[in-house]
Amino acid sequence: MNLKGKNVIITGCQQGIGLATMKAAATAGANVFACCQTQKEDFDSAVAELESKCNVRIIPVYFDFSDEASIKNAVKQIQSEKMPIHGLANIAGMTGDSLFPMIRQDKMEMVFKINFFSQIYFTQYVVRLMQRTGGGSIVNVSSISAIDGNPGQVVYSATKASWIATTKTLSKELGPNHIRVNAVAPGVIESLMTKTLIDEGKMDNKIKKISMNRAGKTSEVANAIVYLLSDDSSYVTGQILRIDGGIA
Amino acid sequence: MLMGKTALITGTRRGIGKEILEQFAMNGANIWAHARVETPEFVDYCNSLSKKYSVKVTPLCFELTDSEAMKAAVKIIMKSKEPIDILVNNAGVTYNALFQMSTEAQLREEFETNFFAVYKLTQYISKLMVRQKNGSIINISSTAALDANPGKSVYGSTKAALICMSRVIAVELGNSGVRCNCVAPGVTNTDMLESMPQAVVQEAVDNTDLKRLGEPQDIAKAVVYLASDKASYITGQVLRVDGGLVR
Numbered sequence: 001m002n003l004k005g006k007n008v009i010i011t012g013c014q015q016g017i018g019l020a021t022m023k024a025a026a027t028a029g030a031n032v033f034a035c036c037q038t039q040k041e042d043f044d045s046a047v048a049e050l051e052s053k054c055n056v057r058i059i060p061v062y063f064d065f066s067d068e069a070s071i072k073n074a075v076k077q078i079q080s081e082k083m084p085i086h087g088l089a090n091i092a093g094m095t096g097d098s099l100f101p102m103i104r105q106d107k108m109e110m111v112f113k114i115n116f117f118s119q120i121y122f123t124q125y126v127v128r129l130m131q132r133t134g135g136g137s138i139v140n141v142s143s144i145s146a147i148d149g150n151p152g153q154v155v156y157s158a159t160k161a162s163w164i165a166t167t168k169t170l171s172k173e174l175g176p177n178h179i180r181v182n183a184v185a186p187g188v189i190e191s192l193m194t195k196t197l198i199d200e201g202k203m204d205n206k207i208k209k210i211s212m213n214r215a216g217k218t219s220e221v222a223n224a225i226v227y228l229l230s231d232d233s234s235y236v237t238g239q240i241l242r243i244d245g246g247i248a
Numbered sequence: 249m250l251m252g253k254t255a256l257i258t259g260t261r262r263g264i265g266k267e268i269l270e271q272f273a274m275n276g277a278n279i280w281a282h283a284r285v286e287t288p289e290f291v292d293y294c295n296s297l298s299k300k301y302s303v304k305v306t307p308l309c310f311e312l313t314d315s316e317a318m319k320a321a322v323k324i325i326m327k328s329k330e331p332i333d334i335l336v337n338n339a340g341v342t343y344n345a346l347f348q349m350s351t352e353a354q355l356r357e358e359f360e361t362n363f364f365a366v367y368k369l370t371q372y373i374s375k376l377m378v379r380q381k382n383g384s385i386i387n388i389s390s391t392a393a394l395d396a397n398p399g400k401s402v403y404g405s406t407k408a409a410l411i412c413m414s415r416v417i418a419v420e421l422g423n424s425g426v427r428c429n430c431v432a433p434g435v436t437n438t439d440m441l442e443s444m445p446q447a448v449v450q451e452a453v454d455n456t457d458l459k460r461l462g463e464p465q466d467i468a469k470a471v472v473y474l475a476s477d478k479a480s481y482i483t484g485q486v487l488r489v490d491g492g493l494v495r
Contacts, residue, residue, distance in 0.1 A: 001249065001478060171492045175457025180492075187481075211422025211483055220481035227473050235434075235466030237457050238492040246418040246427075246484040 001223070001230045004029035007083045008229055009126060011035040011119070012092030013060075014043055016191045017141065020222035021089055022058070026050050028226050031057040033078050035092065037064060065092055065118040066110070075125040084133040087229040088126045090119050090140045093159075097152045108155050115159035120166070127174065135178030139228045140167050141221075142183045144244050160185075164240055171238030180237040182228045187244025188215045211246025249476040251276035254330050256373060258282040258312065258366075259339025261290055263438035264388065267464035268336055269305070271472050273297045278304040280325060280332075282339065284311055312339055312365035322372045331380045334475045335373045337366045337410070338388045342440045344399045355402050362406035367413060374417065378424040384475045385428040387414050388467075391490050394432060407432075411486055418484030427483040429474045434490025436462040457492025466491075 008025055012018030013034040022034050034047060039062050047058045059081065063074035078085070096111035098104075123138065130136035145153050146160035163183055170181040188206050190198060197203050198215055207215060224243050227233055255272055259265035261283040269281055281294050286309035294305040308324065310317035325332060340362045343354055370385060377383025392400040393407035410430060417428040435441070435452040441461075453461055470489045473479055 001473070171457045172494065175492050176459055178458070180458070211419045212427075212481070213423045216481040223478040223480075224482065227478060232469040232473055233489075234469065235458065235462045235489050235491050236470060236487065239488055241482070241487065242485055243481050245481050246422045248415075248419045248484070 001028050001226050001232050003087070003226065003230055006086040006229070007031045007033070008087030008089065009033040009035065009078065009085060010089045010091060011065075011122070014040065017186065017189065017218045017221045017225075018089075018091040020218035021091060021225045023050060024219065024222040024226045025087075025089075025229065026054040026056050026058060028230065029054070029056060030087070030229075031059070031083065033059050033061050033081075035061045035063065035074065037092075038062060065114050065122075068118075068121065071118060071122050071125075075122070079129065085126060085129040086133060086136045088123065088130070088136070088138045089225050089229065090123060090138070090163075091225075092119070093141065095153070095156045097156065099152055100154050103155060111155050112159055115156070116162050127179065130179055131177055136180075137229045137233070138170065138174075138179065138181045139225050140181070140183040141225075142167070142185045142240060144185045144187045144242060144247065147185060147240070147242075148247070167240065168238050175237055180228075180233070182233070182236060182238070183240045184221060184224050184228070185240050185242045185244070186216065186221045187242065187247060189221060190215045190217055209247055210244065211248065214245065216243060216245055249275045249472055249478060250334070253333040253475075254278045254280070255334035255336060255475065256280040256282065256308070256325065256332060257336040257338060258369070263440065264433065264436060264464045264467050265338040267468040268338055268471050270297060271465070271468040272475075273301040273303050273305055275472055275476075276301070276303060277334070278330070279306070280308045281305050282308050282310070282312075282321075284339075285309055312369065313360050315368065318365070318369060318372070322369075325373075326376070331382070332373060332376050333383060335370065335377075335383070335385045336388070336471055336475065337370065337386070339365075340388065340406070342443060343403050344443055345402065346399055347401045350402050358402050358406050359409075362403070363409045363413075366410060370413075370417070374421060374426060377426045378421060381425040383426040384479075385414070385417065385426065386471050386474050387411075387428070387430045388471075389414075389430040389432045389486060391432050391434045391488060391493055394486070394488070395493070414486075415484045422483055427479070429479075429482060429484065430486040431467060431470050431474065432486050432488045432490065433467045434462055434488065434493045436464060436467060438464060452493070455494045456490065457494070460491060462489060462491055
């Protein structure tokens, strides 16, 4: 999997799958526009270290996904670098777990705003840049909860399901412009949030249902995203790739 | 991506299999290259790949539908004492006939090669993989297994059978470190296309999002990815490599 000479935009780079994808993409040779919400010193130093280790450019882009003007500014910053854009990984997102009767409208609107509306808006801008490049690859992060359902995650799952429809539709709309559009659907992934639950055995019932009998790592999702960004997946488009260790 | 791994790939003389063979060699794998009949050209080709990529490509020629021959071939692999990390079940034959015109003889023959032989070979090889607690199996299915294509009731059924088999293998052997996935190529530029009228091929191209045929390299690269440790948490999946074939 090679991303040498490619310039990719990755959102949600400060933690979890986004952070792992930034590392995997840089390791594969890509220059990365690393999109995050707030500037943090330890992130800046991690970026500097990764840049020198991989001999690539990593350009942090700070903006707030809940604010349209902020998104527009971020795109302007990316444009000002005058680099052709070859890839976009839409990873930023939030959960908003609550049982169905307890869902509050303001919370629901917030989760949809962050996980869907804002990212559509951002992607619209990036697609224009990609069309100028002559093509590219977009990878969206859905979830197996969007396909299988998960109690307590009506809102989150619905936002992630919206990416399945978007992925398939965009593949059809943008394919003729040589832009491939795919999604990954991660299963149970070890993250800061789930690690304690896993260690305490609170996820045992879920893990028992996984063929590989373990949770996945963020790096394993990142590798799939890098594969879909790279030319190794040159004829793959409109697909939803489950990365779930096998759930029957 | 496959440095230090050993793979068995079936049907490597031409088409998609030949390209998988080359891509695997390029990525550093040692390979048992299966073909039905051993010809000097095939042996030469394997040798040239070995030299070009500094790997070991060993021809392993037998008729997949001959169970004695298969057993003997598996013995050769076992005798080598080398672990077998990857199995790619690529060999297959196509058959086009409308449902009401398909003959029982053809139906049986197609299942013999495209499914029964694959099932048996995978049983043998997966036993070795379970013993070493590691392995990746890739079955080459087809979009014809997932979509309803006129004339493909027989071929599509054999390829659909592979999908069910793969998913069950993923569940049964996941705990033993064996992953199993399918690649489902769409309309791909190989000899198999010659059996299809030009107009049908053009229509298929128009029906893809990318407006082109798949090339064997496109399919081979997907197989390399799923076979590699980069796909370490992917199992039981069917990856369509079809350029976005409109269904």
